[in-house]
Amino acid sequence: MFDKDKAESYINKLLNHYKIKVVSWSKTDCGRAWINSKEVKIPKPTNLMRFCIGLHEIGHIVEDATKSKMKLYQSEYKAEQFAIREAKSLGFDTTEYEKNARGYVTMCIAKGYVRKLNLDKIEPHIKDFCGIDFETWRVKKVFVSNWRKELNIEIKN
Numbered sequence: 005m006f007d008k009d010k011a012e013s014y015i016n017k018l019l020n021h022y023k024i025k026v027v028s029w030s031k032t033d034c035g036r037a038w039i040n041s042k043e044v045k046i047p048k049p050t051n052l053m054r055f056c057i058g059l060h061e062i063g064h065i066v067e068d069a070t071k072s073k074m075k076l077y078q079s080e081y082k083a084e085q086f087a088i089r090e091a092k093s094l095g096f097d098t099t100e101y102e103k104n105a106r107g108y109v110t111m112c113i114a115k116g117y118v119r120k121l122n123l124d125k126i127e128p129h130i131k132d133f134c135g136i137d138f139e140t141w142r143v144k145k146v147f148v149s150n151w152r153k154e155l156n157i158e159i160k161n
């Protein structure tokens with residue numbers, strides 16, 4: 005079961021530990037991270053989804069995408085893994101959030117793919133996480149939408 009107080013004190017603990025500043029509390033289910041200045045905009049962790057969104061943004065800073073020139077899908081995957089791992093460490097059930105995370109990472113790969121991202125270079129563990137047969141994407145147009153709810157992937161010739 006989700007525990008709001010536990011989630012809030014955990015977020016505060018991470019913010020302190022990594023010296024991350026909250027520039028503002030997001031009123032919607034979205035967040036942002038500014039890696040160089042170590043600042044985030046995150047929602048208050050009033051439910052598991054919002055808690056994980058906060059963890060995701062903190063994850064961007066902890067995993068520091070600027071150091072290793074990661075591609076979008078790689079840094080989003082890392083931030084999602086961070087969020088899932090941390091939420092699980094508190095004993096929360098992340099099944100629903102993981103579905104979202106899969107959809108989101110898949111969407112980032114699709115975005116890269118339309119810009120000539122080489123599907124062969126995608127790390128096997130990231131492919132496994134997405135749970136998708138990327139072979140079906142080849143020489144076709146791929147549209148990924150509605151990744152927050154039921155992931156919808158359309159493949160057109």
Ligand SMILES: [Zn+2]
Binds near residue numbers: 060061064079080083
């Ligand atoms: Zn992100």
